[in-house]
Amino acid sequence: MIEQTVMRALDFTLYYGDFKALNSINMEIPMNSITAIIGPSGCGKSSLIRSFNRMNDLIANMRTEGRILVDDEDIYSQDVVQLRRKVGMVFQRPNPFPKSIFDNVAYGPRIHGVRDRSRLAAIVEGSIRDAALWEEVRDDLDKSALSLSGGQQQRLCIARALAVEPEVILMDEPASALDPVATLKIEELMGKLKRKYTIVVVTHNMQQAARVSDYTAFMLTDPERSGNLIEFGRTSDIFTKPLDKRTEDYISGRFG
Amino acid sequence: MARETYEAEMNSLREEMLRLSRMTDRALASSIEILRDRLFEQGEKLIREDEEINLVCYHIEESCLNIIATQQPVAGDLRFIFATMQIAMELERIADYAKGIAVINRRISPGDHIKPLIDIPRMQHKAGEMLEMAIDAFLKCDIESARRIPSMDVEINLLYEQVYRELVTRVMENPRRIADAMLLTFAAHNLERVGDRVINICEKVVYLCTGDVVDMG
Numbered sequence: 353m354i355e356q357t358v359m360r361a362l363d364f365t366l367y368y369g370d371f372k373a374l375n376s377i378n379m380e381i382p383m384n385s386i387t388a389i390i391g392p393s394g395c396g397k398s399s400l401i402r403s404f405n406r407m408n409d410l411i412a413n414m415r416t417e418g419r420i421l422v423d424d425e426d427i428y429s430q431d432v433v434q435l436r437r438k439v440g441m442v443f444q445r446p447n448p449f450p451k452s453i454f455d456n457v458a459y460g461p462r463i464h465g466v467r468d469r470s471r472l473a474a475i476v477e478g479s480i481r482d483a484a485l486w487e488e489v490r491d492d493l494d495k496s497a498l499s500l501s502g503g504q505q506q507r508l509c510i511a512r513a514l515a516v517e518p519e520v521i522l523m524d525e526p527a528s529a530l531d532p533v534a535t536l537k538i539e540e541l542m543g544k545l546k547r548k549y550t551i552v553v554v555t556h557n558m559q560q561a562a563r564v565s566d567y568t569a570f571m572l573t574d575p576e577r578s579g580n581l582i583e584f585g586r587t588s589d590i591f592t593k594p595l596d597k598r599t600e601d602y603i604s605g606r607f608g
Numbered sequence: 609m610a611r612e613t614y615e616a617e618m619n620s621l622r623e624e625m626l627r628l629s630r631m632t633d634r635a636l637a638s639s640i641e642i643l644r645d646r647l648f649e650q651g652e653k654l655i656r657e658d659e660e661i662n663l664v665c666y667h668i669e670e671s672c673l674n675i676i677a678t679q680q681p682v683a684g685d686l687r688f689i690f691a692t693m694q695i696a697m698e699l700e701r702i703a704d705y706a707k708g709i710a711v712i713n714r715r716i717s718p719g720d721h722i723k724p725l726i727d728i729p730r731m732q733h734k735a736g737e738m739l740e741m742a743i744d745a746f747l748k749c750d751i752e753s754a755r756r757i758p759s760m761d762v763e764i765n766l767l768y769e770q771v772y773r774e775l776v777t778r779v780m781e782n783p784r785r786i787a788d789a790m791l792l793t794f795a796a797h798n799l800e801r802v803g804d805r806v807i808n809i810c811e812k813v814v815y816l817c818t819g820d821v822v823d824m825g
Contacts, residue, residue, distance in 0.1 A: 590683075
């Protein structure tokens with residue numbers, strides 16, 4: 353069913369102290385596609401997406417069982433900075449640095465050692481173009497990123513993520529703080545980005561999942577409040593003929 | 609989370625479908641009475657009433673589109689909406705066949721038919737039975753029944769062959785009534801088509817229950 357896998361969770365379990373937030377998740381993320389993770393609040397979808405590039409590491413008493421592989425390599429057997437270069441992240445609220453537009457995008461490549469001015473400029477332009485923002489900011493690269501609108505800021509954050517040439521981009525509710533027009537732009541952009549990258553997106557908006565994604569994962573908590581993966585499949589199947597009654601009830605708005 | 613408006617809209621759609629199927633079923637039964645007993649006045653009434661069936665069908669289509677636009681149905685609900693739109697169309701066409709039979713009656717020369725009508729009413733009886741079962745399967749999402757019903761069409765086809773053969777021999781005996789015989793063949797053909805339309809309905813019921821597109825014809 354799945355062509356080529358870029359990322360894989362194998363019996364992945366996540367604990368916050370004694371609380372089991374994720375219960376034995378098995379999931380494959382297909383390459384050059386968009387995978388949406390949906391489910392009601394507290395189902396563990398953010399915990400899962402944050403596990404993919406070890407964003408949960410900073411939480412005290414966090415521990416994991418099982419494995420997550422990126423390109424067949426365990427994420428805990430590699431350097432976290434290198435991991436996050438391969439697996440970038442875009443958050444719910446646009447969070448540009450209080451720097452110029454140029455410096456925001458150049459930030460990552462500089463950390464990874466790019467010093468050459470013309471090469472940096474090329475990376476910045478390429479990334480901003482890929483994020484469908486170039487026409488809007490090409491003459492204002494020295495302006496503060498904070499002067500942009502919310503939707504532009506979010507696309508700038510996407511450009512910033514693209515600048516280090518990741519393989520996977522994780523998006524945690526990337527459009528929930530944006531108006532419908534800006535949301536549409538982000539969604540269109542995601543469709544274009546998947547030609548070069550693999551995208552995993554967490555969304556509360558079921559229609560958004562149905563519109564933009566190729567694959568959908570549905571998560572739900574069990575009686576112990578641990579997040580479980582209930583169903584994973586092609587989005588066209590999940591939204592027309594889900595196999596699990598709980599998936600059907602959730603996507604048709606009958607609970608959650 | 610209850611979606612009361614949505615549930616109410618879906619339920620009223622079910623009721624509308626039940627209404628449309630009853631109207632269609634009645635039109636079909638009445639068309640054969642009209643033809644058998646040469647009831648011209650009743651025939652004109654049936655022709656007029658077909659317009660009402662068309663309106664119910666349009667209304668169902670409109671409700672389906674409204675639900676899609678405003679409620680974004682998915683999964684089983686989406687399949688139900690899709691199946692409803694297609695089945696409503698099939699019912700509307702079946703009603704057109706019934707109307708067609710009333711029009712045929714109008715054109716056949718007054719008086720007795722070239723042969724007593726025995727197998728044509730049988731065809732109607734069988735088709736009506738299939739239709740009723742198919743709609744029942746639709747409303748109950750009864751996939752077993754939907755898979756069984758198409759085999760009943762064999763009987764309608766055999767009756768159609770029989771009607772055709774018999775009319776050919778009658779025409780040989782009485783060539784002056786060749787036009788009337790042809791018109792009766794058309795009427796039988798309409799009923800044969802009803803059987804095929806019911807099979808289409810069964811295919812939609814299978815789709816509704818499983819999401820699989822099947823060809824049962």
